[in-house]
Amino acid sequence: xxxxxxxxxxxxxxxxxxxxxxxxxxxxxxxxDELLLTLKGPNGSFRLSMSASASxxxxxxxPTNKVSPLTxxxxxxxxxxxxxxxxxxxxxxxGMERIINFEIEHLNEMGDLCHKVLIIELMGxxxxxxxxxxxxxxxxxxxxxxxxxxxxREVLPGRAYTIPATQEDKYNPLTVDSKxxxxxxxxxxxxxxxxxxxxxxxxxxxxxxxxxHRAGLDADSPVAAYxxxxxxxxxxxxxxxxxxxxxxxxxxxxxxxGNEPKEFSSIELTQYSDLTVTKYESISEVLELYYSERNxxxxxxxxxxxLRKHVSTLLERNQxxxxxxxxxxxxxxxxxxxxxxxxxxxxFGYGLTPDDKFxxxxxxxxxxxxxxxxxxxxxxxxxxxxKYFRDxxxxxxxxxxxxxLLLEGEDEIEYLANVLYEVETAPGEQALNEVRAELKSQGxxxxxx
Numbered sequence: 001x002x003x004x005x006x007x008x009x010x011x012x013x014x015x016x017x018x019x020x021x022x023x024x025x026x027x028x029x030x031x032x033d034e035l036l037l038t039l040k041g042p043n044g045s046f047r048l049s050m051s052a053s054a055s056x057x058x059x060x061x062x063p064t065n066k067v068s069p070l071t072x073x074x075x076x077x078x079x080x081x082x083x084x085x086x087x088x089x090x091x092x093x094x095g096m097e098r099i100i101n102f103e104i105e106h107l108n109e110m111g112d113l114c115h116k117v118l119i120i121e122l123m124g125x126x127x128x129x130x131x132x133x134x135x136x137x138x139x140x141x142x143x144x145x146x147x148x149x150x151x152x153r154e155v156l157p158g159r160a161y162t163i164p165a166t167q168e169d170k171y172n173p174l175t176v177d178s179k180x181x182x183x184x185x186x187x188x189x190x191x192x193x194x195x196x197x198x199x200x201x202x203x204x205x206x207x208x209x210x211x212x213h214r215a216g217l218d219a220d221s222p223v224a225a226y227x228x229x230x231x232x233x234x235x236x237x238x239x240x241x242x243x244x245x246x247x248x249x250x251x252x253x254x255x256x257x258g259n260e261p262k263e264f265s266s267i268e269l270t271q272y273s274d275l276t277v278t279k280y281e282s283i284s285e286v287l288e289l290y291y292s293e294r295n296x297x298x299x300x301x302x303x304x305x306x307l308r309k310h311v312s313t314l315l316e317r318n319q320x321x322x323x324x325x326x327x328x329x330x331x332x333x334x335x336x337x338x339x340x341x342x343x344x345x346x347x348f349g350y351g352l353t354p355d356d357k358f359x360x361x362x363x364x365x366x367x368x369x370x371x372x373x374x375x376x377x378x379x380x381x382x383x384x385x386x387k388y389f390r391d392x393x394x395x396x397x398x399x400x401x402x403x404x405l406l407l408e409g410e411d412e413i414e415y416l417a418n419v420l421y422e423v424e425t426a427p428g429e430q431a432l433n434e435v436r437a438e439l440k441s442q443g444x445x446x447x448x449x
Contacts (some may be wrong), residue, residue: 003057003122005096005173005202010250010266010283011059012093012100018061019046024086024104029076030066033142035129039088050120050129052142057127058291059100059120060284078140079131082106083116094163095172096202098122121164128155136161173200173242178235185223186231193219196238206263211237213271241267252283254290258425261293296428304432307439308423314444315416322409329402335395340365341373342388349381 022041030036034051049066050059072080086106093100102118115134121127129142138159145155152165171184185195196208212219215234217226226234244250244267255263256276263269264286269277280286340363348361352375359375362368375384419435426432439445 003098004204004207005093005098006204006207006245006250007264007266007283008093008098008100008122008202009096009245009248010252011287012091013248013250014061014283015048015091015100018043019048019088020091022046022088024083024088027076027079027084028066028068029073030068032073033127033129035076035079035142036066036068041088052120052122052127052129054125054127056291057122057124058287059122060287061282062284062288064288075129075131075140075142079118082131082139083118086116089115096174096200097163098202099163119161123164126164130155130161132161170201171199173203173238174246176200176239176242178232178239181235181238182228182231185234186228188223190223191220192217192223192226192234195223206265206269207241207267210265210267210269210271211241250283251279252281252286253277253279254286254293259293259427260297260425261290264290300426300428300432303429304423304426307432307436308420310445311416311420311423311439315413315420318409318413318416322406322413325402325406325409329399329406331395335392335399338388338392338395340371342385342392344371344373345375345381345385345388349385352377352381 019039019041022039022043024037025040026036026038028036028038031051031053033053034049037048037050039046039048047062047065048059049062049064051057083104083106086104088102089105090103091100099119099121102120104116104118106114106116108114116139117132117134117136119130119132121130128145131139131141133139138155138157138161140157141155143155144157145153147154153162155161171180176184184199185192188195188199190198192212193205193208196211197203197205209219211234214237215230217230217234223231250266251268252266253264253269254261254277255265255269255272256278262275263272266283268279280289344361344363345359349359352359354377357375357377359373360370361373363371375381376387379387419439422435423432426435436445
């Protein structure tokens with residue numbers, strides 16, 4: 001998944017078309033580092049949910065309300081004091097950064113019109129929600145970052161807000177043409193994908209791979225493997241994509257592998273021809289659905305872990321048993337030689353002496369070629385022949401039994417493979433319970449809970 005600069009651009013476009021000029025009627029902090037704003041404006045009422053969680057930062061419009069703690073956290077109280085009933089006058093993204101700025105006007109205690117800025121930085125473990133005055137002075141933040149934590153940028157009340165440092169050699173993709181693009185990435189001794197996302201801000205590996213796919217290039221091949229014309233063609237695909245972003249032409253979508261959500265994006269993903277790509281009208285709907293489905297899928301995977309391990313062990317055990325039985329069957333198919341040994345001993349064993357350990361005889365079953373037959377010199381020739389005849393019958397019986405066992409083994413392996421697939425793709429707990437009940441009825445689970 002990629003909450004990249006392109007998705008942020010899509011969110012900003014959607015927010016500008018829905019909540020711009022709305023008043024902030026409620027501010028809540030239902031979870032740590034998470035805000036829920038209730039907004040009322042020209043386009044109706046909305047709830048805007050945003051989170052600076054290190055593991056799952058997000059921002060989207062949602063119809064869902066959340067229960068908040070009885071005592072509001074400090075950051076929430078600061079926001080209520082300053083911007084409750086304030087009006088959102090501007091929503092924008094600096095360049096292609098994973099940042100959204102909300103400019104808000106409000107009346108202070110004296111009735112004077114004031115301006116504040118609420119900034120959400122959606123940068124993985126560095127995510128934060130920062131509240132500043134109009135001149136960029138930090139009033140407070142969801143996460144306070146002192147110098148002891150970061151020597152690069154302090155985020156504390158009274159400090160000046162600065163945009164997080166990005167790599168100096170990264171370019172704004174919205175200002176680059178196809179020739180500049182080709183020149184930039186051709187100078188990097190990297191794979192095509194890495195050269196793209198390491199050169200331009202807001203471009204994720206997912207988008208870089210998609211660009212390579214659209215241009216017919218292998219994203220994992222070195223840039224040097226391609227001609228300048230091929231890189232120019234890649235650059236054309238890049239600029240066409242950036243034109244769509246400049247003109248707010250987005251295609252919010254989710255990529256699923258069965259029930260599992262694999263990716264989301266605001267551009268059409270053509271690289272997943274073997275998976276299901278579902279398009280949506282709203283990027284907020286995409287984000288809320290994706291995170292909800294991902295959370296459900298992860299929870300089901302955790303709950304099915306023991307069952308999945310048990311079935312995998314049963315399947316592996318049966319596959320090993322099947323391989324061993326196949327080997328035994330091949331061995332049993334060599335039984336004819338024991339019958340030949342017995343007959344040749346009966347025919348030519350009269351010449352054996354008590355010291356002989358082998359009988360060399362002409363095999364009349366194979367153009368009278370000389371064959372060397374092991375002999376137990378503690379037994380008579382007749383006893384040696386009878387032993388080989390018994391070995392022949394034993395392997396003949398074993399072969400018949402093994403064929404039957406192999407057919408049963410194939411059925412069991414197919415059954416367990418299907419059960420494992422059902423466990424891995426189970427859409428919920430009820431489906432898992434049904435699988436457990438079936439395994440118990442078939443004798444594969446001793447205890448059913």
